[in-house]
Amino acid sequence: MSDMRELYQDVILDHHKHPRNFGRLANANRRAEGFNPLCGDRVTVYAHIDGSAIRDLSFEGSGCAICMASASVMTDSLMGKSVDEADRLFVEFHDLVTGESAQTPDLDALGKLAVFMGVREFPVRVKCATLPWHALRAALKDSEKAVTTE
Amino acid sequence: MTRITKPALDVVSIRSDFPILEQEVHGKPLVYLDNAATSQKPRPVIDAISRFYANTNANVHRGVHTLSVRSTELYEGAREKSRAFVNAAEAAEIVFVRGTTEAINLVANSFGAARVRAGDEVVISAMEHHSNIVPWQMLCQRSGAKLRVIPIDRHGEIKLDEYRKLLNERTRIVAVSHVSNSLGTVNPVDEIISLAHERGVPVLIDGAQAVPHFRVDVRALDADFYAFSGHKMFGPTGAGVLYARKSLLESLPPYQGGGDMIASVTFEKTTYNVLPHRFEAGTPDIAAVVGLGAAIDYVHALGYDAIESYENELVAYAVDALSRVPGVTLVGTPTHRVGVVSFTVEGVHPHDAGMILDHEGIAIRAGHHCTQPVMDFFEVPATNRASFAFYNTRAEVDRLVAALAKVREVFGS
Numbered sequence: 001m002s003d004m005r006e007l008y009q010d011v012i013l014d015h016h017k018h019p020r021n022f023g024r025l026a027n028a029n030r031r032a033e034g035f036n037p038l039c040g041d042r043v044t045v046y047a048h049i050d051g052s053a054i055r056d057l058s059f060e061g062s063g064c065a066i067c068m069a070s071a072s073v074m075t076d077s078l079m080g081k082s083v084d085e086a087d088r089l090f091v092e093f094h095d096l097v098t099g100e101s102a103q104t105p106d107l108d109a110l111g112k113l114a115v116f117m118g119v120r121e122f123p124v125r126v127k128c129a130t131l132p133w134h135a136l137r138a139a140l141k142d143s144e145k146a147v148t149t150e
Numbered sequence: 151m152t153r154i155t156k157p158a159l160d161v162v163s164i165r166s167d168f169p170i171l172e173q174e175v176h177g178k179p180l181v182y183l184d185n186a187a188t189s190q191k192p193r194p195v196i197d198a199i200s201r202f203y204a205n206t207n208a209n210v211h212r213g214v215h216t217l218s219v220r221s222t223e224l225y226e227g228a229r230e231k232s233r234a235f236v237n238a239a240e241a242a243e244i245v246f247v248r249g250t251t252e253a254i255n256l257v258a259n260s261f262g263a264a265r266v267r268a269g270d271e272v273v274i275s276a277m278e279h280h281s282n283i284v285p286w287q288m289l290c291q292r293s294g295a296k297l298r299v300i301p302i303d304r305h306g307e308i309k310l311d312e313y314r315k316l317l318n319e320r321t322r323i324v325a326v327s328h329v330s331n332s333l334g335t336v337n338p339v340d341e342i343i344s345l346a347h348e349r350g351v352p353v354l355i356d357g358a359q360a361v362p363h364f365r366v367d368v369r370a371l372d373a374d375f376y377a378f379s380g381h382k383m384f385g386p387t388g389a390g391v392l393y394a395r396k397s398l399l400e401s402l403p404p405y406q407g408g409g410d411m412i413a414s415v416t417f418e419k420t421t422y423n424v425l426p427h428r429f430e431a432g433t434p435d436i437a438a439v440v441g442l443g444a445a446i447d448y449v450h451a452l453g454y455d456a457i458e459s460y461e462n463e464l465v466a467y468a469v470d471a472l473s474r475v476p477g478v479t480l481v482g483t484p485t486h487r488v489g490v491v492s493f494t495v496e497g498v499h500p501h502d503a504g505m506i507l508d509h510e511g512i513a514i515r516a517g518h519h520c521t522q523p524v525m526d527f528f529e530v531p532a533t534n535r536a537s538f539a540f541y542n543t544r545a546e547v548d549r550l551v552a553a554l555a556k557v558r559e560v561f562g563s
């Protein structure tokens with residue numbers, strides 16, 4: 001069970017139970033949906049972008065704890081950041097959860113996002129954690145198309 | 151008078167026939183409760199396949215040489231076993247296919263091309279597996295026919311009165327499952343068939359989840375088509391059966407073209423082979439068919455009476471035990487159930503539950519089980535599904551229940 005708690009950290013369980021920034025964003029000017037046909041996880045990310053700044057972010061959807069918590073922590077972490085910073089954090093986060101990069105993750109830059117480190121031990125769950133990020137990236141590129149993890 | 155008691159199943163000895171069940175997963179003895187997805191294979195099936203490749207392998211129906219003759223004998227022997235297995239009148243009514251999916255596609259294509267036109271109707275139920283939905287949808291798109299869906303109720307049972315109303319002079323075929331793979335419901339297929347026959351409408355029964363659990367008699371049911379997969383009934387993947395009433399099968403055009411399904415070919419004209427070979431184009435999965443024959447022998451040796459009474463008791467125990475777990479809600483509460491128990495755990499997505507259970511050595515399925523319309527009906531994104539075979543035990547149900555407490559512990563609920 002101990003390795004299960006490494007995946008399901010308290011912060012993750014807390015964000016799963018009490019998702020932050022959950023719901024439709026009234027003043028959103030970007031929106032994208034992510035869908036994982038394998039397990040049915042579904043996330044819609046809303047963003048209010050002003051020039052290169054992310055002024056506001058929210059999400060809606062349903063899915064497993066990892067996916068919902070990832071969306072919640074992501075929206076919390078990126079609020080007020082620039083689009084470029086979001087791109088950089090996406091790469092950091094991707095490396096963090098896949099464990100693919102040779103470099104050790106930049107835990108300072110990642111901040112609270114680092115709680116998803118345990119995901120790398122469970123390759124089948126990587127898509128759960130990254131789905132909201134793929135939706136966000138699609139939203140920032142202003143592509144209205146739903147993204148899927150397949 | 152001495153009373154003769156039915157032989158009960160010796161589950162300890164049965165389990166030793168299944169080598170895969172001996173292993174540990176994450177340091178715990180494997181509890182395999184994903185039988186509805188695919189069952190495990192007993193030693194006699196595994197041996198039949200390796201013996202075939204070691205001693206007999208040759209193509210079927212193609213050669214005068216000894217191995218080809220032996221291979222053909224084994225292949226056709228499995229056809230005869232399959233005939234007896236579902237009590238078909240003739241071996242010519244048994245078409246070997248890859249599985250249930252291919253069987254349904256064969257009927258949707260061949261029967262569809264011959265009999266279904268624009269404005270006609272195809273009737274299915276709301277609890278079908280995607281493989282008994284999509285081929286009919288494709289047929290409807292091609293032909294301009296309409297798909298009509300029999301609704302289900304809150305227990306997960308077909309609404310027979312609604313079914314009666316759906317049948318009309320435009321109905322060309324009815325296709326329903328014998329047993330639902332996501333709810334475990336055993337449908338009243340005898341009644342469904344006789345109502346359709348009153349109007350002269352043929353019926354296809356998807357028996358994928360039925361044959362692993364109880365005896366099927368296609369003549370007693372009066373089924374026109376009956377489809378099942380070998381891999382869900384202790385045989386290998388790659389071989390399944392389409393039973394088709396001979397008078398119907400004779401009237402249908404071939405499904406695929408190729409070798410083996412022809413009598414003669416010139417560039418001007420091809421004449422087709424006799425039944426059932428007309429529907430088996432190309433080299434089949436011979437070893438898998440041989441393995442399917444061995445699986446049928448294995449099930450017969452245990453006996454369906456013993457299997458049924460053991461499983462009924464086991465599944466009733468599981469239903470009772472699971473419904474007592476705090477936070478667990480059963481999805482589907484049919485009166486007549488076999489094999490499958492679907493449930494949700496409050497506040498825990500099935501994906502998370504399935505993973506924590508896996509860490510306890512327990513294999514269940516988490517997802518929509520290829521029945522998205524059923525999930526929509528019950529307004530859940532997915533369920534946890536425990537599905538049973540005759541090698542499962544009460545102790546394994548207890549392990550599942552104990553592991554569900556751990557799920558709630560991790561989630562602090």
Ligand SMILES: Cc1ncc(COP(=O)(O)O)c(C=O)c1O
Nearest residue numbers: 249250251279281331356358379
């Ligand atoms: C009721 C039902 N029908 C059809 C199928 C499809 O079977 P197969 O994948 O073996 O073709 C399944 C298996 O998942 C099933 O449970």
